[in-house]
Amino acid sequence: MSEHSERSVVVERTGSGRFVATNARGGSISFGTASDNDQETVFTPVELLLAAIGGCSAVDVDVATGRHAEPTRFSVTVRGDKVSDDQGNRMTNLEVAFTVAFPEGEGAERARAILPRAVKASHDSLCTVSRTVEIGTPVTTTVADA
Template sequence: MQATVEWQNGLVFKATSGTGHELVMDGNKTVAASPMELVLAAAGGCASVDVVSILEKARQQVTGCRCEVAGERADAVPAVFTKVHLHFVVTGHDVAEKHVERAVQLSADKYCSVAKMLEASVTITHSYSIEQAN
C-alpha cells in the first residue's frame, strides 16, 4: 500500500492513494479537513465497513449506518489523540440489538485495522443506538 502527498499552497496538500483516489487536506482547516480530522474519519470509516458487513452477513435489514467519532487530544505538542469514541447509529427494519452489539464488538476487538493501530496509544471506546427505519 502506498500514497503520495503533494503540497498545493499554504498548508493545503493533495493526497493520492496507490489506487489513484485523491483527497485534499488543509492544516488550517479552511478548504479541507485537517490530517488529524482524517484520522478520526478513517477510524469511523474502517469500523463502519466492518459493522455494516457483519450486519449484512447476519441478514439484518440495515438501511443506514452513521458513525459519530469524537476525539480528545493532548494539550502538549505533539497533540496526539488520547481518547477516541465511536458511536454507531444503525437504522433499519427490525434490526436486532444482539447483532448490532456483536458487530460493534467484532469490529473493535478483531477487524478494524485503523482502531487496532491507534489503540496502542489511544483509549478507544464504542457505543451504538438503533433507529427504526420509516
C-alpha cells in the first residue's frame, strides 16, 4: 500500500546568512550560517537535518513507550561527520543514540521492554526523515521567475 501526502515549507531570506522556514500551518524556525563571531545562536541547515532525524525518531519512540509510562528522562543525541570529498559536501557516520529512563512500576517495565523494538521500528520503517536519508531520495532543484 502506498500513501502520498505532500509536505512543504517556504524558506525566506531575512538577512545576510539568515533565513526562516515556514510551514503550511504557520509554524516557523529561524536558521542560517554560523560563524565564531555570531552574537545570535542559530541552527545551521546541517544541524536542522540532525535535529529532524532525532526528532522524527523521538516522536515515534515516545508514542510507543509513552502508552505505558511517562519517562523520567528522554534524550536523543544525533551526530555525524561532515566531509567534503569528490562526492561533494555531505554527512557520514550518522548515529542516533537514545537515553531513556522510566520510573519503577509495571507500566514502566513494559515501556523498558518495548524501547529497543520501538527504536528499531522507527529506524527500519516509521521515521520518514531517516528513511529518506538512508534510501537516498533524489532532490530536484529549479529556478522560478521572481
